[in-house]
Amino acid sequence: MVHGEAWTLKEFFTYPNEYIYWTIQIVMYPFMTGLVAGAFVLSSLYHVFGVKQLKGIARFSLVFSFALLPVAMLPLMLHLQQPLRGIEVMLTPHFTSAIAAFGIVFTTYGMIVASELWFVYRKHFVETALSLKEKERRTPGEQFAYLLFSALTMGAYDVSHEALEADERAVKKLAAAGIPVACFLHGYAGFIFGSVKANALWMTPLMPVIFICSAVVSGIALCILTYIITMEIRKALAARRPELPSKEELKSAESQVVVMTSRYLLMFMVAAITLELLDLVFRGYTAVKSWDILRSVIYERDFVNIFVVQYGLGNLVPLVLFLVPGLTIRRAILGTALVLLGVFMMRWNVVIGGQAFSSSFSGFMHYTLPVWPDSIETFKEGLGGALLVAVVPFFLFWILNKVMPVFKETH
């Protein structure tokens, strides 16, 4: 069986070699990079633009963005037919290819976030390393932590007031530099699609902008959702651990941050939806050669996916939920979960919808998501692979939180 045959159903005339080659992993790829970029933009709102109300979530989203970063690469690796050669994109980039920029942008962005995190947590690293150093007898675990934190300080033990102020200035500069890079990281993911002239649905210069806006939306939504969940966990822990803030303190901090952040979420959502609708209206109005087949995909075959799930459940319902005054935590959970669903469906409708019709404009292809894998291929490009990609960032976040505690007051 050839690649793609396992999950592609063909109808009417398609070219013999046409299959759904870009599957759920390529849906996950822009979704995950979008989350990375969005989480970073959220943290920058505090670090660069000084939105004080977002202080509570800024550091959280920065660490979360870092945890998401390696996962932006994972779907690409899982989807490659020759995954062991994936590194060649970094080593022998071919500069006329949009994908070739991946290595450069990704590494630049990774270094910016890593350095920003280092400046944010330097004091914590120094303090932890020094306190462990003072201990006379260290358990193997403490010894490991001591070595790790000593390495993380990179020899810079100065935590005087001036040094910390210099750190903060560095954070601000890095965050400012990070915004365009984060937007570029995701904008070019949109460019990868938008520049494929052979695909009538993808071919639009709006694609990068649409991707950036929905990326920020999804990143903010995920940060709010994860923030709420971690705060709930902390509330449960607060009863048992006296060193944590009290339950009431946590509760008021939580709702304040959530209300404030969801305002920014709303703002970006309006921009994202406007652009997407503009694209749709423009296509219908200009009605070029490809419109006939696009219309039948958009209004008939993918109607439920696009208008019911993406625009209805994913955009309209959360808009109403957030616009109704007196936002509660429960409503925020529902709203952000729906926003994430909406953004995911947008990616799905772009990636899978873009392959739903043949380049001959005379036939259709349908992707049946492999749920129960019967081979490595159907696992990688099916539900299992997608879930794997979705779970990894939370696991990484849990590990990172041990080294860089997001709720500890450092400065």
Add this chain to the structure above:
Amino acid sequence: MMNRRSFCKKTLLVAGGLALPLSALELFDPKRLLAEKDEKGARWVFLVDTRKCVGCGFCVKGCKVENEIPYDANVTRTWVERYLVTSDGKTHIDSPKGARDGFPEKGIEIGHGKLEEVRDEDIEKAFFVPKLCNQCDNPPCVQVCPVGATYQTEDGVVLVDRKWCIGCGYCIMGCPYGVRFFHPVHHVADKCNFCYHRISKGMQTACVDSCAFGARRIGNLRDPEDPVTKVIMTERVNVLKEEYGTKPQVFYLGLSKEVK
């Protein structure tokens, strides 16, 4: 002791100093030297006469065997499409298994293993169109390959380096003609290469050799005496999907407007 400032300064100086001689390398670009000598090689082009094709599928068979594309795999480097235009203005198209076995069924294949019967008296016109890689002058697949595994030779043929392709599928997405696919054995992008191993030795491509009706021909556009070149220069030939700006180099004689 070197301080940070001077370290940064010196690093920049060294990097800049190294970059200068590197920029001089351009002066010795072998391609430019070759161009200056004005030595022109071949520019391979293909000529398909749709009026002569009978849809026997021998070309597809010949190609599969010659190029080791698994015989039963549902991918192929070249294929033949059947067009039936009925009196109600509808166009019915199919290419079962790429027409490897010709068109054994009278009905038109519409997917899910179903056939659509078209009555003889409704058919206004019917014809076959062979397809293969267009070896574009402006190939989008070469443009999008992130590692340069797909490349264009001096004589215009687009090739894939099987040892270098990472299998991302971007080239497959970028090709408007649907000629690319993943090779089921090598798991890398694959496509027609005009039988490069044959034409570069002065032979014909496998499909040209297997066509008993002379519907397929290959030629050198840079040779004015080449019979294929003469046809392209003097007759009314057409190319597929010109609007994409890929500048295809497979020319068709007798192309009908229904062809997709």
